[in-house]
Amino acid sequence: MRERLAQIPKPMRENLITFGIVVVAFIVMQILISLNMLSHLMTGLLVPLCVYVIMAVSLNLTVGILGELSLGHAGFMCLGAFAGAFFTKVMENVITFSLFRFILAILIGALVAGVFGLLIGLPVLRFRGDYLAIVTLAFGEIIKNIINALFVGLDDKGFHFSLRDSLSLGMGEEGRVIINGAQGIVGMPRDSTFLIGTILVIITLFIVLNLINSRDGRAIMSIRDNLIASESVGIDVTRYKLMAFTISAALAGVAGVLYSHNLNSVQATPRNFGFNMSIMILVFVVLGGIGNIRGSIIAAVVLTVLPEVLRGISDQRMLIYSVILIVMMIFNWSPKVLEWREKHSLKEWLSRLRKRKAKV
Amino acid sequence: MNFISFLINGLSLGSIYAIIALGYTMVYGIAKMLNFAHGDVIMVGAFTVFWGVSMQGFDPFLSLLLSITICIILGVTIEFIAYRPLRGAASKLVVLITAIGVSYFLQNLALLIFGASTKSFTSIVPFGPVRLFDGQIIISSETLVTFAACLIIMTSLTLFIHKTKPGQAMLAVAEDKDAAQLMGINVNGTITLTFAIGSGLAAIAGVLLCSAYPVISPYTGAMPGIKAFIAAVFGGIGSIPGALIGGLLLGVIEILGRAYISTQLSDVIVFMVLIIVLLVKPTGLLGRKLQEKV
Amino acid sequence: MSLLKVNNLSISFGGLRAVDQFNINVEKGQLYGLIGPNGAGKTTVFNLLTGVYRPNEGIVYLDGKDITNKKTMDISKEGVGRTFQNIRLFKKLSVLDNVKVGLHNRYHYNSAAGILRLPKYHRIEKEMNEEAYRLLSVFDLVGEAQMAAGNLPYGKQRKLEIARTMATNPKLLLLDEPAAGMNPNETKELMDTIKFVRDEFAMTILLIEHDMKLVAGICEELTVLNFGKILVSGKTSLVLADSRVITAYLGED
Numbered sequence: 001m002r003e004r005l006a007q008i009p010k011p012m013r014e015n016l017i018t019f020g021i022v023v024v025a026f027i028v029m030q031i032l033i034s035l036n037m038l039s040h041l042m043t044g045l046l047v048p049l050c051v052y053v054i055m056a057v058s059l060n061l062t063v064g065i066l067g068e069l070s071l072g073h074a075g076f077m078c079l080g081a082f083a084g085a086f087f088t089k090v091m092e093n094v095i096t097f098s099l100f101r102f103i104l105a106i107l108i109g110a111l112v113a114g115v116f117g118l119l120i121g122l123p124v125l126r127f128r129g130d131y132l133a134i135v136t137l138a139f140g141e142i143i144k145n146i147i148n149a150l151f152v153g154l155d156d157k158g159f160h161f162s163l164r165d166s167l168s169l170g171m172g173e174e175g176r177v178i179i180n181g182a183q184g185i186v187g188m189p190r191d192s193t194f195l196i197g198t199i200l201v202i203i204t205l206f207i208v209l210n211l212i213n214s215r216d217g218r219a220i221m222s223i224r225d226n227l228i229a230s231e232s233v234g235i236d237v238t239r240y241k242l243m244a245f246t247i248s249a250a251l252a253g254v255a256g257v258l259y260s261h262n263l264n265s266v267q268a269t270p271r272n273f274g275f276n277m278s279i280m281i282l283v284f285v286v287l288g289g290i291g292n293i294r295g296s297i298i299a300a301v302v303l304t305v306l307p308e309v310l311r312g313i314s315d316q317r318m319l320i321y322s323v324i325l326i327v328m329m330i331f332n333w334s335p336k337v338l339e340w341r342e343k344h345s346l347k348e349w350l351s352r353l354r355k356r357k358a359k360v
Numbered sequence: 361m362n363f364i365s366f367l368i369n370g371l372s373l374g375s376i377y378a379i380i381a382l383g384y385t386m387v388y389g390i391a392k393m394l395n396f397a398h399g400d401v402i403m404v405g406a407f408t409v410f411w412g413v414s415m416q417g418f419d420p421f422l423s424l425l426l427s428i429t430i431c432i433i434l435g436v437t438i439e440f441i442a443y444r445p446l447r448g449a450a451s452k453l454v455v456l457i458t459a460i461g462v463s464y465f466l467q468n469l470a471l472l473i474f475g476a477s478t479k480s481f482t483s484i485v486p487f488g489p490v491r492l493f494d495g496q497i498i499i500s501s502e503t504l505v506t507f508a509a510c511l512i513i514m515t516s517l518t519l520f521i522h523k524t525k526p527g528q529a530m531l532a533v534a535e536d537k538d539a540a541q542l543m544g545i546n547v548n549g550t551i552t553l554t555f556a557i558g559s560g561l562a563a564i565a566g567v568l569l570c571s572a573y574p575v576i577s578p579y580t581g582a583m584p585g586i587k588a589f590i591a592a593v594f595g596g597i598g599s600i601p602g603a604l605i606g607g608l609l610l611g612v613i614e615i616l617g618r619a620y621i622s623t624q625l626s627d628v629i630v631f632m633v634l635i636i637v638l639l640v641k642p643t644g645l646l647g648r649k650l651q652e653k654v
Numbered sequence: 655m656s657l658l659k660v661n662n663l664s665i666s667f668g669g670l671r672a673v674d675q676f677n678i679n680v681e682k683g684q685l686y687g688l689i690g691p692n693g694a695g696k697t698t699v700f701n702l703l704t705g706v707y708r709p710n711e712g713i714v715y716l717d718g719k720d721i722t723n724k725k726t727m728d729i730s731k732e733g734v735g736r737t738f739q740n741i742r743l744f745k746k747l748s749v750l751d752n753v754k755v756g757l758h759n760r761y762h763y764n765s766a767a768g769i770l771r772l773p774k775y776h777r778i779e780k781e782m783n784e785e786a787y788r789l790l791s792v793f794d795l796v797g798e799a800q801m802a803a804g805n806l807p808y809g810k811q812r813k814l815e816i817a818r819t820m821a822t823n824p825k826l827l828l829l830d831e832p833a834a835g836m837n838p839n840e841t842k843e844l845m846d847t848i849k850f851v852r853d854e855f856a857m858t859i860l861l862i863e864h865d866m867k868l869v870a871g872i873c874e875e876l877t878v879l880n881f882g883k884i885l886v887s888g889k890t891s892l893v894l895a896d897s898r899v900i901t902a903y904l905g906e907d
Contacts, residue, residue: 067451069456123635127642129456130388130452131642133456134586134590135634135635135638138631141631142631146628163622163625279460279464283461283464290453318464318468318471319469319471321464322464325461326442326461326465329446329454329458333446333449333451335448337445
């Protein structure tokens with residue numbers, strides 16, 4: 001058995017471990033639920049956990065693999081959440097098989113978020129660094145604010161749109177408002193389950209990990225490591241930047257659908273889809289290790305569950321996160337600290353010890 | 361007449377953006393980083409005055425001085441602890457993410473101390489509004505003070521940069537850090553000074569902002585901070601007159617947009633301005649271009 | 655027949671003529687040197703040839719085809735490969751993957767095949783690995799294949815950069831100061847590698863160099879650039895003996 005494991009190439013072995021962790025975590029949770037050992041609060045947290053994991057893994061594709069900072073990831077989640085929820089509301093009485101309807105909603109959420117990712121990425125991915133960060137933040141806020149002001153109704157004549165109020169939709173008497181401005185979409189069937197969430201996490205991981213270990217993934221990472229060299233060996237930089245950004249957006253859309261179908265009603269508020277959410281997901285990615293997919297999963301889970309378990313510190317939690325974030329950045333990236341770590345690393349210490357022994 | 365009132369309100373808000381944008385643009389020009397936490401320094405400045413005036417009953421002017429002092433210390437400390445160790449780091453993302461961490465830290469610290477609820481802020485301007493054209497146009501005292509403050513700050517900062525030695529050092533460091541170092545300029549000291557000035561101005565901007573829109577919460581600084589950064593980009597990052605022009609234009613666009621297009625979509629309009637400016641003229645109105653050396 | 659033919663190539667940066675009326679004619683299979691003092695505009699010529707900069711005037715022909723205003727990416731596809739003065743590797747990728755990025759445009763499967771791990775993925779990846787290992791063995795890098803490129807010792811990083819460029823199957827190889835920062839031993843080894851590449855792959859090579867010994871040892875023809883202009887061109891031995899070249903390098907008395 002061990003020999004056969006050793007035969008599998010290293011990246012694939014790493015991936016199998018990652019999938020294994022997710023499956024084992026799912027089974028453990030299911031056992032805890034069946035034994036009634038999970039608090040009401042924790043049970044309620046299971047689907048959001050899947051949402052955050054998908055968000056963190058997909059953002060890591062942009063930040064860690066493509067190497068560009070996006071601060072508008074929650075905007076794509078918002079698009080997915082509303083596109084999926086809109087579809088579900090319209091089809092509520094047409095498709096009654098809820099699982100089938102939900103799968104379609106997920107695909108639509110991914111498609112809408114992905115298309116917007118492509119449309120936004122096309123003009124903005126020529127920016128780099130700080131500018132890209134602020135432009136993605138701007139797009140995230142634009143999406144959230146427009147959806148927050150959007151009214152969509154349906155009557156026998158078709159769909160009606162407005163950015164003012166529900167009255168100006170000008171619908172017939174039997175018409176119904178589906179997206180009601182700041183009130184959002186109400187009366188959602190709650191189709192999301194922990195099982196579906198876990199399956200979506202696994203699909204997300206499958207897509208992202210296989211992408212990384214492929215021809216396209218290498219091209220994307222080469223852009224991250226050295227854009228000019230990448231162009232010089234003939235990589236189509238624009239195309240691969242767009243590819244990474246679009247896939248990342250589409251997966252955030254999936255997370256959004258899962259999110260909106262876990263609620264009775266969904267609104268676009270600064271708290272759930274604003275840049276604070278984008279930044280919280282970024283915190284997961286950074287603390288899990290930029291470019292480390294498994295790290296993103298673990299950070300998203302630990303940082304969501306821990307404060308709920310330790311209720312006492314929940315007020316201080318964001319404060320503590322921010323301190324950890326700053327300290328981690330300095331510890332991992334400061335040139336002086338890196339030099340110091342090099343000098344005082346365990347390896348260096350051992351080799352010095354060995355040299356001293358040799359002398360004696 | 362309504363239009364003129366809106367215009368004045370827009371210029372007033374724009375003046376505040378301009379003062380905040382100065383902090384962004386100077387730090388960006390000199391330390392080549394986006395100080396995401398700058399907006400939250402504004403909030404700290406405003407809270408200090410809130411604490412002084414509303415909770416301790418201090419004199420408003422004294423509270424303002426206290427606020428400026430605290431923000432200067434805060435800005436310099438942030439630079440020293442969080443940003444300086446990362447100078448010369450392999451990736452530019454690193455400093456930006458750290459700045460986001462600092463921003464989060466300040467917001468959540470304020471949240472712990474003052475709570476999440478929005479509080480009403482007592483204006484520190486001691487006199488009443490001015491009425492023009494038989495009261496058809498009312499200019500609030502806060503607006504007048506804001507205009508005056510903006511004018512004084514812009515003039516003195518321009519004089520400082522062009523007429524004094526530390527100001528010249530700032531220009532040199534902005535142009536080429538390594539060359540400035542070789543010329544014997546204290547680069548670290550210059551960057552510290554830049555943060556000090558930017559943060560002191562942020563305190564003033566915070567107090568003006570909360571006097572004009574008399575509420576305060578831990579998140580007060582975040583959105584104006586981002587908008588002021590947009591103003592800085594609009595005017596051309598690194599340029600002081602650019603910050604003024606960008607700030608004023610953005611303020612006017614926001615208020616007119618709110619008045620004539622949609623209240624809910626006024627932020628959308630502001631963000632659209634950023635995107636359009638960057639697509640059409642990435643260097644902003646008065647900015648210069650930078651290119652990577654191959 | 656000439657593989658690279660450049661006519662009157664010029665570019666200015668803010669009024670300064672960085673490269674002025676540059677002409678060159680490199681024959682197939684030739685090892686050609688471009689030398690000159692610091693700031694003479696040598697790297698700028700490379701940046702013009704590879705589309706990093708657009709020339710103000712002039713034409714570049716590769717194998718008879720005009721490639722003057724093409725994008726960097728397309729010039730690579732046309733068959734111009736280059737290395738950089740300050741080595742530009744994909745530092746976090748493995749040595750093997752660096753070469754496989756170089757192979758990118760020679761081996762194709764679509765994204766779906768990659769993500770879904772279709773048979774085509776496995777087949778093409780296998781071919782890519784074989785080709786990459788073949789190149790790595792040429793450059794004596796097989797032992798380091800799984801190492802992160804950024805962790806290689808300096809001399810091996812230079813070699814890997816050449817290997818990565820060779821993976822794109824270029825017709826013309828541009829080497830920008832390949833011996834920069836190397837000790838005499840490493841330089842000697844590098845000279846052998848360059849000669850080997852030329853013979854093994856029948857490659858045409860244009861190289862920028864500072865190290866006169868290296869140039870004299872391997873280049874058949876030289877062009878000397880000074881202040882953006884061509885000073886002398888011709889057979890290596892003649893150029894190196896030219897008094898103008900000596901003055902440009904050592905300064906006037």
